[in-house]
Amino acid sequence: MKEFALIFRLKDISDFKPSPEQMQERMNWLAGIASQNKLADKGNTLLPFAASAKTVKPNNVITDGAYTEIKEFISGYIVVKADTIDEAVEMAKGNPIFDQVGGSIEVREVLQRD
Amino acid sequence: MTAVLCRHFGLAHIEIAEDIASDTFLKASEHWAINGVPDNPTAWLYTVARNKIRDYFKHKSVFENKIKSAAKPVEIELEKDFEINHQIIADSQLAMIFAVCNPANPIEAQISLALQILCGFSVEEIANAFLTNRETIKKRLQRARTKLRNDKFQIDYLTAADIKTRLETVLKTLYLLFNEGYFSTTNNQLIRKELCFEAIRLTLVLTENSLTNTPQVNALLALMCFQSSRLEARTGVNGEAILFDKQDKSLWDRSLIDRGNYYLVEACHGGEISTYHLEAGIAYWHTTFTDNNKWEHILQLYNKLILVEYSPVTALNRAFAFSKVYGNEKAIKEVEMLNLSESNYYHELLGYLYSSIDVPTSIQHYTRAINLTKSKVEQETLQQEINRLLQISLPPFK
Numbered sequence: 001m002k003e004f005a006l007i008f009r010l011k012d013i014s015d016f017k018p019s020p021e022q023m024q025e026r027m028n029w030l031a032g033i034a035s036q037n038k039l040a041d042k043g044n045t046l047l048p049f050a051a052s053a054k055t056v057k058p059n060n061v062i063t064d065g066a067y068t069e070i071k072e073f074i075s076g077y078i079v080v081k082a083d084t085i086d087e088a089v090e091m092a093k094g095n096p097i098f099d100q101v102g103g104s105i106e107v108r109e110v111l112q113r114d
Numbered sequence: 115m116t117a118v119l120c121r122h123f124g125l126a127h128i129e130i131a132e133d134i135a136s137d138t139f140l141k142a143s144e145h146w147a148i149n150g151v152p153d154n155p156t157a158w159l160y161t162v163a164r165n166k167i168r169d170y171f172k173h174k175s176v177f178e179n180k181i182k183s184a185a186k187p188v189e190i191e192l193e194k195d196f197e198i199n200h201q202i203i204a205d206s207q208l209a210m211i212f213a214v215c216n217p218a219n220p221i222e223a224q225i226s227l228a229l230q231i232l233c234g235f236s237v238e239e240i241a242n243a244f245l246t247n248r249e250t251i252k253k254r255l256q257r258a259r260t261k262l263r264n265d266k267f268q269i270d271y272l273t274a275a276d277i278k279t280r281l282e283t284v285l286k287t288l289y290l291l292f293n294e295g296y297f298s299t300t301n302n303q304l305i306r307k308e309l310c311f312e313a314i315r316l317t318l319v320l321t322e323n324s325l326t327n328t329p330q331v332n333a334l335l336a337l338m339c340f341q342s343s344r345l346e347a348r349t350g351v352n353g354e355a356i357l358f359d360k361q362d363k364s365l366w367d368r369s370l371i372d373r374g375n376y377y378l379v380e381a382c383h384g385g386e387i388s389t390y391h392l393e394a395g396i397a398y399w400h401t402t403f404t405d406n407n408k409w410e411h412i413l414q415l416y417n418k419l420i421l422v423e424y425s426p427v428t429a430l431n432r433a434f435a436f437s438k439v440y441g442n443e444k445a446i447k448e449v450e451m452l453n454l455s456e457s458n459y460y461h462e463l464l465g466y467l468y469s470s471i472d473v474p475t476s477i478q479h480y481t482r483a484i485n486l487t488k489s490k491v492e493q494e495t496l497q498q499e500i501n502r503l504l505q506i507s508l509p510p511f512k
Binding site for chain 1: 410413414416417418420421424428429432433436448451452453
């Protein structure tokens with residue numbers, strides 16, 4: 001079985017703090033994957049705020065806050081187990097984040113080292 | 115008593131300790147039947163045991179000197195003081211629990227050994243509890259004892275380090291011992307209850323020592339108390355399982371629930387949250403009567419539990435809680451993704467969830483569950499449910 005990282009991106013920093021109901025839905029989704037015994041790593045949520053995030057660039061250029069492309073930024077990741085990337089994509093599709101605030105999930109196969 | 119004697123003899127001579135203990139109790143049953151129970155039965159028993167130890171050493175030294183005059187060094191110190199007080203009894207029991215729960219042995223062997231050495235069960239009783247025959251249990255115990263002897267675990271002095279490395283294994287064994295009673299397939303109610311209460315007794319021993327009185331231990335004890343509060347209510351007169359929803363709540367044991375609450379509070383000192391905490395939390399919500407978001411709390415706890423540790427049982431229980439919060443249709447989708455179609459519980463749960471939506475499919479799943487389970491009682495309970503469904507589905511609406 002292969003492993004895939006699901007990398008979450010949000011559109012706007014104001015979407016970062018979910019309501020209790022939204023949180024509950026996300027937990028249900030995550031626990032649903034764990035219930036299938038397909039969660040390899042429950043990953044982490046990454047704080048995007050200026051005090052908790054900096055981006056380091058060449059020539060000692062340091063910017064405050066999460067790296068953003070337009071306004072989208074990475075808010076966290078998990079690692080799932082799946083036979084194919086399509087199966088991992090199916091899992092990602094079930095994430096409530098799309099209905100809640102939009103954003104995107106990048107699905108990336110993890111390189112297996114021996 | 116075996117535990118106290120072992121402290122004296124060392125684990126390598128557990129058979130001698132057991133022989134002396136059973137001799138002592140035999141003598142007690144004869145003597146007490148004629149002369150009545152003495153004022154201090156414990157002291158009486160240990161005095162007899164002490165004398166028996168002296169006799170044993172006398173014989174042994176005669177044997178060693180006269181017969182084996184090659185004079186191999188005597189393995190056991192002869193004149194170690196044999197002293198008994200409450201503290202020593204408690205410490206010995208604790209040490210014995212730690213000795214028996216040896217990760218070198220497979221878990222079923224640890225449980226069998228715990229039942230025999232710590233709880234005084236006969237081979238017959240253990241075989242009944244595991245629904246297997248005496249020979250299997252005998253062999254299992256023999257192998258386990260050999261490993262125990264070779265392990266050289268220091269039983270006379272438990273260090274904080276020993277406790278730290280082995281506490282996890284000890285708790286797992288006690289947890290499974292309890293589950294063996296609570297969920298076992300044997301229909302013998304007496305044995306099941308006894309297994310549960312023995313597990314509680316041993317866990318209580320852990321709370322009485324400051325080194326082992328950890329939040330985890332208290333959480334496990336709380337879990338056991340909450341679960342056993344329903345022992346009377348969850349089994350019908352014929353040994354059939356009564357589902358949670360249909361239990362007579364007046365049969366729930368209030369005092370055990372109160373004990374559970376007490377230990378759950380004790381378990382919350384320090385920020386540590388173990389799986390026992392989560393399970394105790396779930397069990398706590400099951401003991402409450404009001405429906406105030408009860409199932410939402412339970413679902414949240416199951417969500418956390420499955421993230422810490424996957425097990426098919428947790429996955430199915432979580433899906434049941436999910437159905438209580440979000441309804442059967444959404445829950446069916448969750449369950450059908452679980453990939454557990456070889457489990458009878460999986461089909462029971464689907465049978466239950468479909469029963470209000472699609473009766474033929476429900477019956478299909480119940481039938482599959484009947485074919486998969488080995489328990490007679492469960493088969494009958496499921497068959498009754500099918501018969502009920504057949505009746506309400508007449509005339510066929512699909």
